[in-house]
Amino acid sequence: MTVTIPPSVFTPVTGEEPPSLYLHIPFCKSRCAYCSFNSYACQSPPAAYLAALADQIRYWSGHAWCRERTFATLFIGGGTPTIYSGSELAGLVRQCLESFNFSKDPEITVEANPNTVSVQLLTALRRAGVNRLSLGVQAFSDRLLAGLGRSHTVAEADLAIKAARRAGFANINLDLMYGLPGQNAAAWRDTLARALDYDPEHLACYELTIEDGTPFAGLVEKGELALPAEEEALAMGDLTHDLLARAGLARYEISNYAAPGRECRHNLNYWRNGAYLGLGAGAVSCLSGFRFGTVKDPEAFTGLVQAGKLPFAEAECLPLAARFRESVVMGLRMLGGVSCAQLCRQFGLTPTGYYGNILEDLQQQGLVVVSDEGLRLTEDGLPVANQVLARLV
Numbered sequence: 001m002t003v004t005i006p007p008s009v010f011t012p013v014t015g016e017e018p019p020s021l022y023l024h025i026p027f028c029k030s031r032c033a034y035c036s037f038n039s040y041a042c043q044s045p046p047a048a049y050l051a052a053l054a055d056q057i058r059y060w061s062g063h064a065w066c067r068e069r070t071f072a073t074l075f076i077g078g079g080t081p082t083i084y085s086g087s088e089l090a091g092l093v094r095q096c097l098e099s100f101n102f103s104k105d106p107e108i109t110v111e112a113n114p115n116t117v118s119v120q121l122l123t124a125l126r127r128a129g130v131n132r133l134s135l136g137v138q139a140f141s142d143r144l145l146a147g148l149g150r151s152h153t154v155a156e157a158d159l160a161i162k163a164a165r166r167a168g169f170a171n172i173n174l175d176l177m178y179g180l181p182g183q184n185a186a187a188w189r190d191t192l193a194r195a196l197d198y199d200p201e202h203l204a205c206y207e208l209t210i211e212d213g214t215p216f217a218g219l220v221e222k223g224e225l226a227l228p229a230e231e232e233a234l235a236m237g238d239l240t241h242d243l244l245a246r247a248g249l250a251r252y253e254i255s256n257y258a259a260p261g262r263e264c265r266h267n268l269n270y271w272r273n274g275a276y277l278g279l280g281a282g283a284v285s286c287l288s289g290f291r292f293g294t295v296k297d298p299e300a301f302t303g304l305v306q307a308g309k310l311p312f313a314e315a316e317c318l319p320l321a322a323r324f325r326e327s328v329v330m331g332l333r334m335l336g337g338v339s340c341a342q343l344c345r346q347f348g349l350t351p352t353g354y355y356g357n358i359l360e361d362l363q364q365q366g367l368v369v370v371s372d373e374g375l376r377l378t379e380d381g382l383p384v385a386n387q388v389l390a391r392l393v
């Protein structure tokens with residue numbers, strides 16, 4: 001499909017936050033039973049995909065929208081980016097840093113799975129400028145990892161974290177999951193305690209959700225997957241905030257916790273509904289309200305790029321009210337909430353004026369609070385965030 005970017009989005013507006021750059025690597029060694037991400041199992045990822053990605057970096061770095069802006073973060077996610085070698089990934093990072101304008105101290109993150117890293121690979125990433133590593137650890141229990149269909153063990157997670165420190169990573173995130181089949185609050189407490197032993201700068205703690213089309217969804221349908229009861233899962237959530245707060249990791253987003261100053265800048269830009277350019281199969285971009293996605297299948301993506309075509313799949317120009325609602329819903333994910341003054345400056349709309357009775361109702365139920373600083377979820381609102389946000393979409 002042909003996509004024409006409206007000229008109105010080209011010129012940066014006053015006060016616009018710097019955009020983020022995302023590269024997607026859609027390959028994993030095997031597929032986890034709960035996964036709904038755009039990823040494909042393969043043992044040896046194709047060099048042609050990296051060449052296509054490099055081509056897209058060249059194309060977009062010369063694009064007027066990018067030339068007018070200075071990027072603040074680069075995030076290589078997946079899939080499992082570290083399924084490629086250290087030198088291949090380092091080459092991508094260097095190409096991005098040389099091709100786009102970046103701020104003086106960009107945050108550069110690479111996602112990795114424990115059984116795909118070594119000190120050599122991680123050292124190559126550090127040398128290329130990667131300063132943040134996000135490791136998909138999920139659980140410190142081989143039994144639970146096997147149940148999730150993860151391709152690594154606890155011992156491999158331990159080696160990976162130690163290797164990252166040896167390679168010089170001083171900013172590490174560990175992804176963890178709770179609400180797993182066969183997990184209780186005591187087992188989750190054990191995973192959190194084991195994770196804290198490594199003094200991570202950041203933890204992302206997600207409750208398992210069953211997504212349509214995944215093997216887990218099929219098992220649930222057949223009544224063959226026993227998930228923890230709702231109260232047990234809520235207890236795991238409460239445990240998380242208490243334990244991590246005591247360890248000095250403050251909750252700053254519904255599922256994310258960080259040491260002071262270690263909040264993920266890339267994701268903060270996303271939750272603030274800032275602009276981002278996403279390159280690679282299935283990646284989505286949002287350039288000042290103009291959103292487009294690329295084809296999901298990596299072979300189709302590579303083929304289109306090789307044929308000299310842009311691999312677009314869909315595009316839409318979001319109306320102002322839709323962008324306003326999105327900013328509210330995304331912003332409420334952060335514990336600090338969303339600034340009403342900023343919303344008014346950006347969209348000429350305020351939450352109270354726009355939502356009227358809906359917001360009043362949520363306030364009366366004690367789920368949100370509107371103050372001079374802005375709109376945010378309350379302590380009671382956070383555990384039921386999804387229901388609250390659904391009313392504001």
Ligand code: SF4
Pocket residue numbers: 027028030031032034035036037039078079080113136
């Ligand atoms: S490692 Fe991540 S992206 Fe890959 S299959 Fe598992 S959940 Fe999906």
